[in-house]
Amino acid sequence: MAEELAKGGKMNALHFLGSQYSNPQTCQILLGPSVMSGNTKIVESFLDSDAGLNKFCSLGKKALAIALECLKYPDPMKMVTFLVEKGSHVNRSINDVSPLIKAVFCNPDIVNYRVRHGANINEVGDDRDNTPLTAFCSHLDSDMARNSNMVATLLIAGANPNMSNNACNTALHLAAKGGNFEICCKLIKAGSHLEARAFEGSTPLL
Numbered sequence: 001m002a003e004e005l006a007k008g009g010k011m012n013a014l015h016f017l018g019s020q021y022s023n024p025q026t027c028q029i030l031l032g033p034s035v036m037s038g039n040t041k042i043v044e045s046f047l048d049s050d051a052g053l054n055k056f057c058s059l060g061k062k063a064l065a066i067a068l069e070c071l072k073y074p075d076p077m078k079m080v081t082f083l084v085e086k087g088s089h090v091n092r093s094i095n096d097v098s099p100l101i102k103a104v105f106c107n108p109d110i111v112n113y114r115v116r117h118g119a120n121i122n123e124v125g126d127d128r129d130n131t132p133l134t135a136f137c138s139h140l141d142s143d144m145a146r147n148s149n150m151v152a153t154l155l156i157a158g159a160n161p162n163m164s165n166n167a168c169n170t171a172l173h174l175a176a177k178g179g180n181f182e183i184c185c186k187l188i189k190a191g192s193h194l195e196a197r198a199f200e201g202s203t204p205l206l
Contacts, residue, residue: 032057035066040082053088064088068102068110080110084117098125104136108153115157122160129166133159137174137183144182151183161192170196172204 031053034042043063047053053063061069067079080103089099100119103110111132115121122131130138133154140147151171155161164170172192175183184204188194195203 028052028055028057030057031063032061032066035063035079035083038079040079043079043082044086047086053083053086062088064099065102068099068106077107077109077113081113084114098123098132100132101125101130101135104132104150104154105139108149111150111153112157121154121158122163124163131159131163131165133161133171134163134165134169134174137171137178137187138165138169140175140178140180140183144180147180148182148186151186155186155190161187161190162196164196164198168197168199170198170204172196173198173202176204 028046031043031046034046035057056062057066064080064083067083100111100114100121100123103114103119122133124131126135128135128138133151136150136154159171161171164173169177170192172184172187172194173196175187192204194205197203
């Protein structure tokens, strides 16, 4: 019920539910839908009733994971900033994916914010041993401006272009496989090794 209220934007009803049930267990259940609503005041009311930001809620995820997936927010930074300032962990994995890897698929402002607050830009953070840079380069799309902006953001923040995933693919391998010339140029300029070999023996040039 709470999830449906959040999806439907019925924040007053969600807030009413929270006011009627003040025990921590119920507030924990309502925390996820309240994050989905994008309303920090409602989230804060549940936190005041001992809901835990770093515990799993009724949606099977932690609050920060939900915020990073709700790109419909008019201002996605607002909820992420609020949760981090309230104590959400910035380096703990979310459903086996690091928060920073989730952030690279949101926007550069969120990445920069998380790095400033202690996120490890070179953290290995998913089941393929990707860093944020290799994770992003393995999912480059047709939006060249977005691709370029995010890769530049990661490199400026200190991403190591020569770290590889569990297939020994560096970001340059992945960008080259996708035929993304502009990203390849950025990575080479940042010091990517042209002779690095992937697990099957290929280099970015071959």
